[in-house]
Amino acid sequence: MPAFWTEQDFDDHERVELVRDRASGLTAIIAIHSTHLGPAAGGTRFWHYEEPAHAMRDALRLSRGMSYKNAMAGLPVGGGKAVILAADRSRTKTPELIAAFGDAVEALCGRYITAEDVGITEADMVAVSKRTQYVSGLPVPGGTAGGDPGPFTAMGIYHGIKAAVAYKLGKESMEGVHVALQGVGSVGGGVARLLARDGAKLTLADVDAERAAALAGEVGGTPVAADVIMGVPCDVFSPNALGAILDDEGIARLDAPIVAGGANNQLARPEHGRALAERGILYAPDYVINAGGIISVTLEYLARREGREGDINEVRERIAQIPVRLRQIWEESDKTASTPDAVADRMAQHLIGR
Incomplete structure (x- = not known):
């Protein structure tokens, strides 16, 4: 995999981490583009890439897009993204791999907040939440912000x-x-x-x-x-x-x-x-x-940190501004x-x- 700073999509990212856990088979990239407005928020993608460089390019572009998306949505968070590289075309996923990814997010001490994206489910986020508090898109009571974005x-x-x-x-x-x-x-x-x-x-x-x-x-x-x-x-x-x-x-x-x-x-x-x-x-x-999902999970996360339920009406009001x-x-x-x-x-x- 080439050095990320040689990629044409590298945009002065604050942090780009290659995570490797041999025991679980985890290979992941966590890209933090900007924390100017707050901790970097963005989902995790689980995908099989023919070339590892394609995964790096995805992480760089998606994390920059999250900075822009969150800023334009008026959210008090920055932009980041994680990509987990599936080892095979069938995208085999194990509890050990998801747990190792949760540990990687926890190790960033709140600089990155994760949630679902392509190939990752609400159940996966529940599993990640057992390893780190810096996660959103978790099941919530009906009529509140959060859950599946x-x-x-x-x-x-x-x-x-x-x-x-x-x-x-x-x-x-x-x-x-x-x-x-x-x-x-x-x-x-x-x-x-x-x-x-x-x-x-x-x-x-x-x-x-x-x-x-x-x-x-x-x-x-x-x-x-x-x-x-x-x-x-x-x-x-x-x-x-x-x-x-x-x-x-x-x-x-x-x-x-x-x-x-x-x-x-x-x-x-x-x-x-x-x-x-x-x-x-x-x-x-x-x-x-496409900012509706991140609006919901961000308001869910912020509410949970304050010990309350997210306001679904605020989610709808923000989506109406799109x-x-x-x-x-x-x-x-x-x-x-x-x-x-x-x-x-x-x-x-x-x-x-x-």
Whole structure:
């Protein structure tokens, strides 16, 4: 694995740790981008990478994105991310591995607060919490902040898509608006159900074709193969799987005036924000539209530290601000001829003192 400081995605990160525990087989990267606003908060991803360097790149990009996301959401936390490298394609996970990861988080003495992300469940976070107090996304009583962040992420994306449709298409209703969703897991599936309730026309795809077909049957949508979803003619393309899909090839395939979804790091490189703009495609910066989950788990964590339950109404109020921030970004983009991703980056960098 190359030194992290030679990576083009290294952005003056405060701390990057490679964690190795031979007994459990744990290999993990914990990247702390910024603690300017508070302890670094961000989930843990469990994934099989063909090359270890890809895991480092993911950790660096995701942790920087968390700094920006948390700052733009007005949360009193910084940005960090952990990546656990699965040893095999089936992503075998053991209690010993999860326990060792919890010990690694505890060793950072509160500089990093973890929660769920791709490949990690609420049950995994419960196991981690037996080894460290610096964890969120734990089961909570109904009607309180916290727990599985997926539904809250979906809620924010849903509101963001509606804002994008109003801004770009001038439509205040989602009735008949065609949305093509890439990825229909916890987040994408939640977005689809919310949009279906509003009468949107849905095309769905997932690497698990049976899951896409089942959800399509539930919401009255149309399932398509995962390798064709980006070329479906639609009003909104909503990426809700893994990132870096908006590269030269992906952008060329798009047949939609709006890109708005929950995947992290959707732009393969910074120049792809300009490529979208040159095609007249309105882009909702990912770390702004998908902040609902981190809002919930952060408020859960802060409340637990104070010995109280998190306020679900505060979560909803903060999520309701996501469309407001998006509109501010788009208006500034139109006024300055900067791309929405560049405008959002400048705003976030100012907030974290960069």
